[in-house]
Amino acid sequence: MSAFSNFFGTSKGTENKTDKTLVVKAARCPQNHPCPSVRVCPVGALTQKGMAAPDVNAEKCIKCGKCVNFCPMRALVLE
Ligand code: SF4
Known part of the structure; x- marks a missing residue:
């Protein structure tokens, strides 16, 4: 009924890491x-x-991003 319900119902900024794959940029x-x-x-x-x-x-990777943040060369990327 109210337009506000749709507006406030969105969840922007909650990117789901599990949709991504860990890629090694050799x-x-x-x-x-x-x-x-x-x-x-x-x-x-x-x-x-x-x-x-x-x-x-x-198969093992749970896409937690720890390695991504740890690599100083940014060679590990969740994308
Ligand atoms: S540290 Fe890296 S390789 Fe290990 S589970 Fe997390 S994202 Fe996957």
């Missing part, structure tokens, strides 16, 4: 160091072979 990673983000992942979804950019196990 070109941004210098690939010369043990990846620090591997250690912050709470579910062990990141692995690294040698000094290469890390691999993501998409």
